[in-house]
Amino acid sequence: MRRLRAPAIDFGAIRSELGTPPEFSPEALAEAAAAPAESTRTDLTDVPFVTVDPPGSRDLDQALHLVPDGDGFLLRYAIADVAAFVRPGGALDRETTGRGVTLYLPDGRIPLHPPVLSEGAASLLPDQVRPAVVWTVRLAADATPLDVRIERATVRSRQQLSYPEVEAGARPEALTALEAFGTVRAERVLERGGIDLDVPEQEVERTGDGGWRLVLRAQTPAERHNAQVSLLTGECAAAMMLDAGVGLLRTLPPAGPADVERVRAVAPGLGIEWPSGASPGRVVASVDAADPRGAAFLDVAATLLRGSGYTPFIGGVPEQPFHAGVGAPYAHVTAPLRRLADRYATEVCLAVAAGAPVPTWVLEALPGLPTTMAGATRRAGEFERAVVDLTEAVLLAERIGEEFDAAVVDVSGEGKSGTVALDDPPVWAKCAGPGLRAGSRLRVRLLEADPTTRRVRFGRA
Known part of the structure; x- marks a missing residue:
């Protein structure tokens, strides 16, 4: 088999063509470098949190501590307290609203927040005391939440782990129950009709000689288990906001019967078994994405997960609060360094938990966030597709x-x-x-x- 060279690729043309935000203004940079706003915080620096992220990550949104608790689990999940650094209505607030999300390219990122904040003062880096929003969730053996609390705290992560390190066996105290929890949670999502399309993704990575190559990468078990921690927290946040009648959900309407039947109809021709009474999620979970027929089936099944968006609500509950992929109402609250909406949803939850009014700056922003996030998400997808398309064309040009x-x-x-x-x-x-x-x-x-x-x-x- 002919070995492909690892060519040098200039991704600058993509930046120019698709347009990137301007550099942060001096005013925004000054705000990012300022000390966080003072707030009453619980001291949780004695909890041995750890972070688990892709290798080389510096914008660390989450740190976790997940251990057995009787027959169930005790989760403490620390999220970077970005709102402590961003003054409502200030220069940094305006400029992050214009960005919406962090954009990732193979040769660098275009951050939502200045690196001094996202990779420094707000990032949950190891052995650093940091302001955080901490979710404490006690769960039954089937991962059903029994008690949920959210509070501002100070934390100190003990260790920064990568997914390969966890796969290789790294098991600090904080990850004692991660595998068991992740397994139970995934089953619970399937039981209630959720659909997890775990399809390998094309990624562009640097080679040892400075060139670039295209790889197909599936999520590791550690990534899937860790994702369940974030999904659970998002469900707890959604339940809290729905009870209060105010918030911001990430929604995805359930597929209609005709859509499900269309996917079911192609299964036999692709050699996919669809047992009587099985949900689409169960069938999807049984498919081997590495098999050509399985990949073709998952491509069709992806049509069941169209129509996602953000749904704000004030003074009531939305007509459609559901997220079909999760199988429950769900909210984005665990990645505020990289995703704008999370900062606002988190502030709603903090106010609701404290029995306090939701801040005016949050209520004023909620109606416009779906448009902001839709544009940012679309732009991120355009960058991702353009990077892969360019890499494919360069690799095959000769x-x-x-x-x-x-x-x-x-x-x-x-x-x-x-x-x-x-x-x-x-x-x-x-x-x-x-x-x-x-x-x-x-x-x-x-x-x-x-x-x-x-x-x-x-x-x-």
Whole structure:
């Protein structure tokens, strides 16, 4: 098999084409460098929190301590207290509202907050005393919350771990119950009809010689277990806000019966078993994404999770508060360094828990946040897709006319066109038919790979 070179790639054109926010103003930088606002805080520096993130991360939003508690679990989850640093109506507040989210590129990030804050004073770095918002949740054996508290506190993380380190066996006290909790929680989500599409993602990473390569990466068990901690916290936040009749939910309407039936109808042709009475989530969880037919099925099943958005509400509850992926009402509250909406939802929960009025600056912002976050999320998706498209085109630019092994992941036009997934490199691209059949394997010939247009196109060999 021919080895691909690891080319140098300039991602600057993507920044220019899609547009990036201007540099932070001196006023915003000054606010970010200022000391956090004084607040009454519980001292939780004796709790041995740890963080678990991708290798090399510096913007650490979360630190956890999750241990057995009788037959159940005790979770303490510290979230960076970004609101302590951002003055409502100030320069930093205005500029983060214009950004919405942190944008990630292979050669660097475009942060939501200045690095002095997101990778410094507000980040839950190890052995640093930090202001945080701490969720304390006692759970039954089936991961049902029994008691939920949220408070401002000071914390000190003991250790910064990466997912590979946890996979390799790192088990400090704080992670004693992570695997058991994550397993039980995942089952609970399936029981109530949630759908977790754990599909491997294309990622661009640097090689040892300074070039770039494309890899297909699935979540590790440690990542899936850790994600369940965040999802649980988001559910607790949503329940708290719904009880109070004010807040900001992350919503996704359940798929209609016709949509479910359409996905069910393609399962037999792709060799996917759909037992009588099984929910879509159960079927999705049973599928091997590494199998071409499984990948094709998951591509179809992804249509069941369309229509997500943010739903604010004041003085009542929304008509549709549900998130179909989670199988329950849900809110974003665990990544405020990287996602704007989390700061506002967290402040609602703090006020509700304290029996205090929700701050006026939060209430005034809630109605406009769906538009802000929709634009920011769309931009993040555009950057991600452009980076992968460019990398695919550069990797294949010198291989026009070569043949590759591939699997068909979707079809259109009665099999006259579709999308194929190459075995190596892990490229997904358009392919001309005829006779394409979802889930089938075939040889394809590279017809076009243009880094300028970032277009890659194949035909049947």
